[in-house]
Amino acid sequence: MLNHRKVNLIFPLLFILLLTLDLRIGISNWFYPALVVLKLAVMFWGSYFINSNYHIKTLCEIKTDEKIIALTFDDGPDNTVTPALLQVLKKHNVKAAFFCIGRKIEGKENVIKQIDSEGHIIGNHSFSHSNFFDFFIARKMKNEFEHSDKLVFDATGKQMNFFRPPYGITTPAMKKAVAEKQYHTIGWSVRSMDSMQKNEEKLMSKLTAQLKPGAVFLFHDTWQGVVPLIDKFLNEVKAQGFKVVRPDELFKVNACKNV
DSSP, rough: OOOHHHHHHHHHHHHHHHHHHHHOOOOTHHHHHHHHHHHHHHHHHHHOOOGGGGSOOOOOOOOOOOOEEEEEEEEEEOHHHHHHHHHHHHHHHOOOOEEEEEHHTTTTTHHHHHHHHOOOEEEOOSSOOTTGGGGGGHHHHHHHHHHHHHHHOOOOOOOOOEEHHHHHGOOOHHHHHHHHHHEEOOOOOOOTTTOOOHHHHHHHHHHHHOOOTTTTEETTSSSTTTTHHHHHHHHHHHTTTTTEOHHHHHTTTSSSSTT
16 A cells, blocks of 8 residues: 555655666656656645545545445534434434534534434544645644544543544644544545535435445535435435444444543
8 A cells, every 4th residue: 555654765766766777878857857746646646535545544434245334524513504414314313423623613512412412423623624724733733633622522521533634635744643642534435525516416316326335425514405415315325225324333443532
């Protein structure tokens, strides 16, 4: 498996190889910038695609023949959408994971308590979810994690053990901060893109096409349309003989550190 450490070993060796060939037989100067471009491309791929495990070992799906899947929701909580979504999940007797933004928790502690009391997982999704989060140093990231951890602990008495990177982007600094916090990093195998494509018919077509054993679906509890979408999707899930389980059950890991 290609990762950041291996790349930092491989590319210097490739550079030495190019330099040796250049000295012995002569090669085009274009090979050098091409090597740089290749390394940048690999780094972009590894940082942008969360299932690459390039910087951080990430749980995105499992290989199984059992017809089980997991549902996750990002970027809440919302005072209106999240409780309505919880009602739909209760209707279908489904448990999910909510990756919450810390700054949105303040003033919505009652929603956090409801998520927890109804048997769902709460995961850390940073405090700010800043557009520049990927450029933060490890210490600043860790401070954000701890701020969100405290808010959830104060509301539920539970210490979060799941983390999902904002935008799904990982970095060396994030690897260090996550390691210090000893989180399980949770990704996805199906990104619904519901925050961008809000046509229910198109979303349903995409979701059902990717309904397979061991999949982890990513949604957002930040827009009202997700409520009827999930209701319809869960009807389809049941019709195809699938069962929804919590991510901790899917991956066989603890969702909380103090439970």
